[in-house]
């Protein structure tokens with residue numbers, strides 16, 4: 001596939017109609033989420049585009065009007081699945097195994113349109129100011145706090161990540177923990193490692209027929225629901241949204257309902273003001289005598305000193321923690337009271353599984369992250385689609401097709417101030433605007449328009465006229 005081209009930076013062409021999924025608690029969607037994102041343009045060899053084009057019409061491969069090659073810098077050993085997706089687009093990809101010292105990073109970032117990083121590379125305002133050609137950042141990980149998102153948005157640089165590619169890995173870990181807790185597996189293993197044979201059945205249970213209470217029925221919670229039912233568990237769940245249960249899982253109306261009924265309580269909520277200490281002393285007391293608590297969500301969701309008390313009293317028979325309020329930046333002997341003041345007490349408890357935030361750490365998740373982020377980068381570079389962007393509004397249009405040879409996609413990232421639409425449309429006035437979409441997020445707005453009957457000679461004028469408007473942050477013209 002030939003590389004995309006764009007007028008001022010490097011842009012490509014194909015617009016789409018693909019799914020827009022969000023898990024925002026403010027949205028009233030009623031089915032458990034899916035992690036599906038449409039594949040990039042060119043993923044199919046039967047003429048379909050990755051984004052949904054008009055029926056039976058192949059989508060047109062867009063390119064930036066100034067036909068520069070797309071240069072991509074990938075740092076920190078991005079998974080090969082992701083590297084291949086970018087190479088298949090014809091982009092010039094430089095993939096490095098490690099992060100770069102700041103001076104070398106600045107040198108390299110000046111030249112590229114796309115950068116892919118993981119968690120070690122900090123993209124600060126100072127570095128991004130040097131990134132004159134950069135249009136998009138891919139965080140090949142879950143978190144994005146290593147990037148100055150607001151400054152990136154103010155420069156019209158989109159940022160993508162992969163929040164849900166490891167959902168299955170987390171759900172599988174939880175299943176293993178439920179069984180391990182019910183059978184006191186880690187205690188028996190630890191004892192035998194220390195030379196003690198301790199064959200017991202008291203307080204050890206099958207999980208079949210027990211009730212699992214899932215708090216947060218999103219990407220992970222809903223996957224877990226299916227796996228747990230397959231193991232013969234009854235599943236109930238509580239979520240701030242009303243959601244359709246999978247299988248025979250049943251939604252309950254309050255957290256306390258769930259806590260009163262569940263033998264195992266597994267937490268899968270995001271870290272927000274509302275979820276801080278969601279499970280504290282009162283909630284632990286509401287849980288059934290001899291029940292189990294699992295937290296693979298975020299460390300702040302559980303009041304850990306209260307959990308220590310509840311386990312010491314025997315009210316809670318076991319727990320699994322994968323996440324902590326403070327976590328070290330790297331591997332080593334850091335799980336001490338210096339990190340969290342109660343660490344020593346926690347470590348002394350029986351039937352407590354402690355893991356170092358490995359819920360999503362599998363080979364499969366890494367590969368899925370590579371594919372998902374690269375796909376988002378390709379769609380943004382080639383089509384300007386911002387679905388899944390963490391710092392720009394999510395905007396999408398259906399793809400331009402091959403029967404629209406003289407159509408052009410205009411992407412105009414601008415300050416969110418009154419009157420911009422009018423100004424832009426005055427520039428576009430001599431063309432038919434086939435479709436247009438605009439949305440804003442904070443101080444930045446994103447406009448996408450497909451206009452027809454544009455001659456190649458007009459592209460430069462069009463671009464320069466849009467660039468000359470005061471609210472402009474970045475203009476891209478794909479043809």
Ligand SMILES: NC(=O)c1ccc[n+]([C@@H]2O[C@H](COP(=O)([O-])OP(=O)(O)OC[C@H]3O[C@@H](n4cnc5c(N)ncnc54)[C@H](O)[C@@H]3O)[C@@H](O)[C@H]2O)c1
Pocket residue numbers: 023024025033142163164166167170215216217218219220221238239240241268269270271274275296297298322323357358359360361
């Ligand atoms: N341990 C790990 O390695 C690991 C890996 C991935 C994700 N996570 C964490 O797991 C958690 C869940 O991830 P996800 O991908 O399923 O998220 P998600 O956004 O798909 O689902 C979260 C669900 O929680 C619900 N929710 C929000 N606030 C709530 C509240 N106060 N009470 C009840 N429900 C509430 C939402 O409506 C949503 O359905 C997140 O905290 C995420 O950071 C941990």
